Amino acid sequence: MAHYVIGDVQGCFEELLDLTKLIEFSSINDRLIFAGDLVNRGPQSLEVLDFCLKNKNAVSGVLGNHDFYLLYLLQHGGEDSSLNKIINSSNTEEYFNWLSALPLVKNIEIKNNIFWIVHAGIPPFWKPSIAYQYSQEIEDQLKNNSKELLENIWGDHPSSWQDSYQGLERYRCIINHLTRMRYLNNDNSLNLKKKDLLPSKELSPWFNLLEEDSLAPNEYIVFGHWASLNGQTNIKNIIGLDTGCVWGGSLTALRLEDMKIFSVQKK
Template sequence: MATYAIGDIQGCFAAFQSLLRKINFCADRDKLWLAGDLVHRGEDSLSTLRFLYEHRQQVTAVLGNHDLHLLALAHGAKPLSEKERDLAKVLKAKDADNLLEWLQGLPLLVHKKGYTMVHAGIPPIWSVTKAQKLATEVHKALADEAMAKAYFYGMYGNEPHCWDDHLIGVERLRSITNYFTRMRFCKADGTLDLIHKKGIQASHGEYQPWFSFPNRKTKNDKIIFGHWAALEGRADTENIYALDTGCVWGGYLTAMRLSDEEFFCTDCSL
């Protein structure tokens, strides 16, 4: 039995299936960890979700910002744009209720087997223990339909820029969500820059990659994340595993086998 952590699929179903063949995935034996952004921008988000739902007993996944966007569309918090045809197919599917219910039940953080998996990262001011508690707050909100609706209607936005333990309500949930699903650059105190999306070379002033601060509280923890395609899978930091290698942009879809940290890739430009 093997467990493989995989970066952002984003609805690239053909590449996902190619990668599963490459690792000889067997549903009766193996497990999949998915670092979020399961859907959106690829050619077949619906088939991706259907496969994951069918194999949900073998799948451990966290929510990414694109997954949350799909759920917000389903709750009517945002209008569907003409460019989002892949998501429209999901929303109109006969099995949409089952697929979206499963998706909404996913957490923002998974901590087991000696690893912590999130979509974007954990700010330097949070320990894994604190991150778990805050992720659970959002998970509980998503499990309550009334709270979930309020959450999705208030989810979008870059503020507050910095975490404050005294935040309450939707503003608090939005802040937690931005750290876990949108963060790339921040300051040592956790202040976010949610504008810049390029690689490490785009660091500026006090704003550095969230994993680069030597005194961050998770420096001894193994963290798996996706989200940051511009890193091209290279964080160059001990215990940090960047798995978004830009599949949807014609790069690669990457898996890491947890037992020996061996990497497997499939070329998405073919």
């Protein structure tokens, strides 16, 4: 039995199938954990979700920003050319129920290693265990208050986290950090505009701001979301898996048992 974390699929179903062949995926013996952004932009988001539902018992993951967008469209209506097949299908309730039950942070322990799986990352001012608690707050909202939550998570503010935030402002800030973050300003506030890798005096990638002792030697953060990084963080315990399949790159999986990387090229 093996656990594979898979980077941003974004509707690249052909490549997902190629990857499952490469790892010889068995829905009985193996587990797939998607690092978020299963859907949108790519050509076959519907087929990706059908694959997940068909293999329900072997598949889980964390929510990405594009998954939230789909949840919003499923609940409130609306159109998006790459998501219309899902929105107009007869199965919308099943898609919504499966996707909205996913957490923002997942914690898996394998062979004495601890993995924190999250779409964008974990900011330096939250311990992973705190981010995990915040994820549970959002899970609870998605379960019990999804209509109000999904109507109010859009926008970049507040950009600086305060423990005292309550209600929708708090949830929006948690979701923006865990699903959209790339760079933080010098004052630790979110900058949600910059995606490139050009050096900046004012901004740092979130993972460069982590204190050296913020992760134990056997503790890892595994994330997606940042295609231009192509997986390169230069930090051993911080593993990026978005290798930009939807942009013509590749789709990547990490096997947690031995930290082996598998990838297939975009067709």
